[in-house]
Amino acid sequence: MEKINAKILSEVIKPRPSNSYKSKFGRILLIGGNKNYGGAVIMATQGALNSGAGLISVATDPFNATALHTRNPEAMFIDWNDQAQLSQMIPTMDVVICGMGLGSDEFAKNILLTVRDNITEKQTLVLDASALDLIGLDSNLLPTTAKALIFTPHQMEWQRLSKIKITDQTNANNVGALNKLVINKNAYLVLKSNQTKIYDQHGHILINPLGNPGMATGGMGDTLAGIIGSFCGQFGSNLKSISAAVYLHSLAGDQIYKDNYLVRPTALSALLPKLMQKYCQKG
Ligand SMILES: NC(=O)C1=CN([C@@H]2O[C@H](COP(=O)(O)OP(=O)(O)OC[C@H]3O[C@@H](n4cnc5c(N)ncnc54)[C@H](O)[C@@H]3O)[C@@H](O)[C@H]2O)[C@@H](O)CC1
Ligand SMILES: Nc1ncnc2c1ncn2[C@@H]1O[C@H](COP(=O)(O)OP(=O)(O)O)[C@@H](O)[C@H]1O
Numbered sequence: 001m002e003k004i005n006a007k008i009l010s011e012v013i014k015p016r017p018s019n020s021y022k023s024k025f026g027r028i029l030l031i032g033g034n035k036n037y038g039g040a041v042i043m044a045t046q047g048a049l050n051s052g053a054g055l056i057s058v059a060t061d062p063f064n065a066t067a068l069h070t071r072n073p074e075a076m077f078i079d080w081n082d083q084a085q086l087s088q089m090i091p092t093m094d095v096v097i098c099g100m101g102l103g104s105d106e107f108a109k110n111i112l113l114t115v116r117d118n119i120t121e122k123q124t125l126v127l128d129a130s131a132l133d134l135i136g137l138d139s140n141l142l143p144t145t146a147k148a149l150i151f152t153p154h155q156m157e158w159q160r161l162s163k164i165k166i167t168d169q170t171n172a173n174n175v176g177a178l179n180k181l182v183i184n185k186n187a188y189l190v191l192k193s194n195q196t197k198i199y200d201q202h203g204h205i206l207i208n209p210l211g212n213p214g215m216a217t218g219g220m221g222d223t224l225a226g227i228i229g230s231f232c233g234q235f236g237s238n239l240k241s242i243s244a245a246v247y248l249h250s251l252a253g254d255q256i257y258k259d260n261y262l263v264r265p266t267a268l269s270a271l272l273p274k275l276m277q278k279y280c281q282k283g
């Protein structure tokens, strides 16, 4: 097990070439936010946007459209009731991030089915929050065709999905469960806690030494899901990109916590462009 350090940021974050254009930095689709949890998908959008995603679309309840556009006019809105449009869009994306504030009702289940049935081997899929809980209840909802599958549970979500109790979530058990969940695939587990660990299916494990209790604020994980998806869209879907995203999220959190009692997820997102410029690989 290896501790992540700041070097990973300069290894992963690349300076942008002069002839860059937006589609080079990931077409990202976020799916989530029912009427009660619109904030979850909005915070994930802010995480993705502020960590450099090139083009962002958000499929959510229309109830959230005004709030989404007020906070993030850069993002495009899709009414998630239009499942035909959603089905058509998914295969055109680089990364799909699904689950933040999705909820657990029949409608949420149908959205997850639409994702499962339309994702191809060209898309990276990040699964968070409600999506993980729904798959825990019905493993048929788990997509099997994605280019890479990234699970981002906190410990209780991982318990529900893997059936491993929090007290039994050892490295060996976690790698075993990841391999049982996804066979012969490019899958990763980001097991969030005060010491988040990132696992691949080959038993590589990285541990994040940063982060603080000020980050125990609703929406902090939603924000991370957006950053992970954005990094995969820009820098590749691999253990290093995912770990750099986790590290950057906590680095920003620690910077705020130095002189603030709590860390608002939206404040954390606002710091990301500056930190990325500071740490990006030079020359
Ligand atoms: N502003 C918003 O709209 C927000 C919406 N949210 C959404 O609310 C839904 C439910 O997710 P929640 O995570 O709140 O609820 P969950 O019920 O999934 O998880 C919280 C439970 O897990 C336990 N737990 C154990 N270890 C934990 C750990 N390391 N970290 C966190 N919890 C741990 C807690 O004690 C608590 O009982 C999701 O769809 C989520 O995306 C949340 O993200 C919060 C913010
Ligand atoms: N005490 C803590 N120390 C370090 N990091 C924390 C702490 N509490 C929460 N975090 C981080 O905040 C995020 C919380 O994620 P999650 O529980 O999914 O939040 P939400 O669903 O409310 O967005 C994770 O990245 C976790 O590592």
Ligand SMILES: [Mg+2]
Pocket: 128, 129, 154, 221, 222
């Ligand atoms: Mg969460």
